[in-house]
Amino acid sequence: MKTETPPAEPQEIEPPRPRSRSIAVEALLIPLLALFSALVVGGIVMIFTDPEVARAWASVGRNPGNAISMSWDLVSSAYGALFEGAFGNPTALSETLLASTPLILAGLSVALAFRAGLFNIGAEGQIIGGMLTSSWVAFTLDLPLVIHLPIALIAGFLGGAFWGSIAGFLKARTGAHEVITTIMLNFIALNLLTFFLKTPIYQRPGRTDPLSKEVAESARLPSFGDYRVNWGIVLALLTAFVVWYLLFRTTIGFRFRAVGANPKAAAYAGMSVAGTYILAMALAGGLSGLAGTANLLGVVYSMSPGFLGYGFDAIALALLGRTHPLGVVLAALLFGALRAGALQMQGTAGVGTDIIVVIQALIIMFVAAPALVREIYRIRARSAIETDAITKSWAS
Amino acid sequence: MPGDGIRAFKEEYLRMRMKWFAALFMVLALFVAACAEEDEPTDAGGDNGAEETDNSDFLACQVTDTGGVDDRSFNQTAYKGLEDAEDEFGIEIQVLESQNPNDFEPNIQSLIQQDCDIIVTVGFLLGDATAAAAEANPDKLFAIVDFDFFDADAGEDISFDNVKELTFATDEAAFLAGYVAAGTTETGKLGTYGGINIPTVTIFMDGFQAGMEHFNSENGGDVVLEGWDSANPEGGLFTGDFENQDNGRQVTETLLGEDVDIVMPVAGPVGLGSAAAVQDAGEGSLVWVDTDGCVSVEEFCDLFLTSVMKNMDVAVFTAVEEALNDEFEGGLYTGTLENEGVGIAPFHEFEDTVSDDIKTQVEELRQQIIDGEVTVGQG
Numbered sequence: 043m044k045t046e047t048p049p050a051e052p053q054e055i056e057p058p059r060p061r062s063r064s065i066a067v068e069a070l071l072i073p074l075l076a077l078f079s080a081l082v083v084g085g086i087v088m089i090f091t092d093p094e095v096a097r098a099w100a101s102v103g104r105n106p107g108n109a110i111s112m113s114w115d116l117v118s119s120a121y122g123a124l125f126e127g128a129f130g131n132p133t134a135l136s137e138t139l140l141a142s143t144p145l146i147l148a149g150l151s152v153a154l155a156f157r158a159g160l161f162n163i164g165a166e167g168q169i170i171g172g173m174l175t176s177s178w179v180a181f182t183l184d185l186p187l188v189i190h191l192p193i194a195l196i197a198g199f200l201g202g203a204f205w206g207s208i209a210g211f212l213k214a215r216t217g218a219h220e221v222i223t224t225i226m227l228n229f230i231a232l233n234l235l236t237f238f239l240k241t242p243i244y245q246r247p248g249r250t251d252p253l254s255k256e257v258a259e260s261a262r263l264p265s266f267g268d269y270r271v272n273w274g275i276v277l278a279l280l281t282a283f284v285v286w287y288l289l290f291r292t293t294i295g296f297r298f299r300a301v302g303a304n305p306k307a308a309a310y311a312g313m314s315v316a317g318t319y320i321l322a323m324a325l326a327g328g329l330s331g332l333a334g335t336a337n338l339l340g341v342v343y344s345m346s347p348g349f350l351g352y353g354f355d356a357i358a359l360a361l362l363g364r365t366h367p368l369g370v371v372l373a374a375l376l377f378g379a380l381r382a383g384a385l386q387m388q389g390t391a392g393v394g395t396d397i398i399v400v401i402q403a404l405i406i407m408f409v410a411a412p413a414l415v416r417e418i419y420r421i422r423a424r425s426a427i428e429t430d431a432i433t434k435s436w437a438s
Numbered sequence: 439m440p441g442d443g444i445r446a447f448k449e450e451y452l453r454m455r456m457k458w459f460a461a462l463f464m465v466l467a468l469f470v471a472a473c474a475e476e477d478e479p480t481d482a483g484g485d486n487g488a489e490e491t492d493n494s495d496f497l498a499c500q501v502t503d504t505g506g507v508d509d510r511s512f513n514q515t516a517y518k519g520l521e522d523a524e525d526e527f528g529i530e531i532q533v534l535e536s537q538n539p540n541d542f543e544p545n546i547q548s549l550i551q552q553d554c555d556i557i558v559t560v561g562f563l564l565g566d567a568t569a570a571a572a573e574a575n576p577d578k579l580f581a582i583v584d585f586d587f588f589d590a591d592a593g594e595d596i597s598f599d600n601v602k603e604l605t606f607a608t609d610e611a612a613f614l615a616g617y618v619a620a621g622t623t624e625t626g627k628l629g630t631y632g633g634i635n636i637p638t639v640t641i642f643m644d645g646f647q648a649g650m651e652h653f654n655s656e657n658g659g660d661v662v663l664e665g666w667d668s669a670n671p672e673g674g675l676f677t678g679d680f681e682n683q684d685n686g687r688q689v690t691e692t693l694l695g696e697d698v699d700i701v702m703p704v705a706g707p708v709g710l711g712s713a714a715a716v717q718d719a720g721e722g723s724l725v726w727v728d729t730d731g732c733v734s735v736e737e738f739c740d741l742f743l744t745s746v747m748k749n750m751d752v753a754v755f756t757a758v759e760e761a762l763n764d765e766f767e768g769g770l771y772t773g774t775l776e777n778e779g780v781g782i783a784p785f786h787e788f789e790d791t792v793s794d795d796i797k798t799q800v801e802e803l804r805q806q807i808i809d810g811e812v813t814v815g816q817g
Contacts (some may be wrong), residue, residue, distance in 0.1 A: 050547065127798045137544060141540070231707050235680065236634060237676075247590050248589075249562075250587055251562040251565075251636060252636055253562060253563075253565070255590070256566075270543070270544075333626055341539075342539045344566065346539060350538050350539075351538055366765065384550065385534070385541060385544050386548070388534055388535065389532075389548040394535060395535055395537055396535075
């Protein structure tokens with residue numbers, strides 16, 4: 043339900059500001075301010091969790107300058123390293139793009155489902171679904187690169203699509219809420235992975251650990267020179283464009299958005315809501331499957347048990363990017379930079395990577411509560427547009 | 439007018455909020471002050487060792503797997519080995535945590551660039567990354583915990599001159615624990631469960647079962663084990679991860695409900711759920727694993743019959759010491775009862791519960807295993 047303020051309300055007495063911001067600026071402003079706020083709060087957390095600096099603060103009465111300068115040193119060296127590790131040199135940039143690749147694809151997955159009115163919590167399971175099929179293709183077949191790699195990628199897409207469509211099917215046929223089914227399917231996928239890694243099909247011969255065989259050279263995404271970043275990032279960006287085109291330039295995309303906006307109206311207009319749910323979840327699953335596959339074929343080359351964590355970040359990315367492919371790409375680049383920078387921060391400034399998780403969570407919190415950011419920075423609300431994407435899916 | 443009400447509420451809310459922030463900040467400051475003061479004495483003790491010889495230019499490093507350095511399991515135990523080395527020799531240490539498998543390679547690279555004198559990696563997940571780094575940097579020293587290299591393509595065991603593979607014959611120690619448990623149980627039923635069905639977990643359970651069976655055949659007992667049977671490894675009881683303590687609690691409640699009175703959880707922190715379950719039930723006891731439970735989780739010490747110790751910290755410490763003294767040799771190290779790489783913890787609170795007979799028998803058994811007179815494997 044939208045809560046639009048009736049025009050007679052006293053809050054509206056103030057005259058509107060002369061300077062009007064475009065929606066695009068507004069869409070960037072809130073996330074940027076959220077990032078800034080999150081870095082500030084993250085810095086405070088850093089100060090109070092570092093034993094030495096905290097001790098300096100404990101005796102702040104005796105030597106206030108010391109406490110302040112120590113805090114400044116800590117926070118500036120940490121954020122300096124964070125920036126250095128994300129953008130400071132070609133290797134850092136490579137790491138940022140590398141970390142962004144699966145995030146872009148998984149973020150697109152959640153965003154696409156959002157557009158069709160579906161809350162896809164199951165990216166993590168779909169990632170596993172995609173890796174199970176693509177890895178099999180990648181280590182079993184023996185083909186030249188130009189054939190092997192595309193087949194492996196398609197297999198990954200299909201594996202994820204299959205896993206995603208289960209939830210879509212359940213929703214369409216039985217009305218089972220996709221939030222519940224996708225969460226459950228995550229754990230089913232996780233346990234399937236653990237199981238398969240112990241079978242001779244996947245398990246590396248001669249080992250008793252649950253570690254898969256390595257994917258063949260001919261199925262690996264070629265990297266750029268000596269850097270770890272590989273063609274996966276190009277694939278991800280191309281996919282983002284395709285998703286944008288699909289959503290905003292095709293009838294299928296129109297159907298997705300129509301069903302997402304109002305399933306009853308869409309049905310009245312003659313669209314198949316059930317079919318749309320299944321197709322949207324299949325495509326979303328396929329994108330997640332591709333996320334797992336790009337990471338598998340581009341970076342790690344083998345599977346091990348456990349969630350990779352991209353699927354959960356993806357939910358945040360879809361919200362941060364306002365469920366728009368471009369927004370998702372930007373948000374994923376931000377998170378990728380944070381991830382890449384985190385390693386450097388840990389290495390040279392000695393600040394644990396956990397603080398990055400805190401910062402990411404704070405960004406989400408500030409973005410999800412735009413009223414809070416407005417309150418802090420005294421920005422007047424322009425319209426109800428920005429809360430739409432976030433609130434609608436909950437209200438369905 | 440409803441709007442006035444809202445505005446008044448908002449102002450009131452803002453005032454309240456300022457007060458809350460102020461209060462929160464003060465509480466936080468006090469809390470930090472309290473924590474910081476407690477920390478002070480421990481720090482002062484750390485500097486003593488360094489005075490004799492200056493090893494501060496020696497840097498020992500670790501890369502954790504995805505569990506992180508505070509996993510109450512092997513990452514943490516391996517790190518303790520580094521910390522002990524820091525206290526003992528006054529060396530510098532550094533640890534890098536990995537959030538997911540993508541981080542292994544850059545973390546190892548980062549440590550190589552920082553000129554670490556030895557790099558300790560933990561667990562089979564890091565196997566590939568460690569092998570690649572060791573091959574590319576033959577002048578760097580590595581040690582990997584819980585892993586033995588194997589070349590899948592050639593189908594043969596391999597090793598590197600610059601990597602020490604730290605593995606543990608945990609079943610030897612678990613054998614002793616199984617014997618003690620079988621000799622102490624009142625219901626005649628023991629229980630165990632694991633986190634994930636992987637060799638480094640099941641080796642505990644195999645040893646535990648073998649020890650129990652050895653007790654049965656020596657003393658004509660008929661103690662049984664719930665949750666694991668070496669003959670049917672797929673039928674074992676596993677919670678599915680090394681994190682969710684609720685699962686540990688549930689599994690333990692089920693076991694206790696089946697008249698089991700001694701449980702051995704082999705699932706890292708999941709075992710804390712078992713401790714809670716046993717504490718609530720008011721009966722039964724636990725066999726802790728990896729470390730002496732009475733040291734690592736003191737608060738539950740009165741629940742621990744004993745612990746199967748896998749002394750990864752000692753192994754890591756030794757590897758660092760060897761690297762420091764230029765005595766490092768690559769290849770396989772296996773922690774056994776003989777070299778004290780594994781062992782069982784003292785009985786602590788159960789000192790009076792465990793009979794003297796059992797205590798002497800366990801001592802004899804330990805020697806027999808070392809001498810090879812008793813084998814802990816199946817059969």
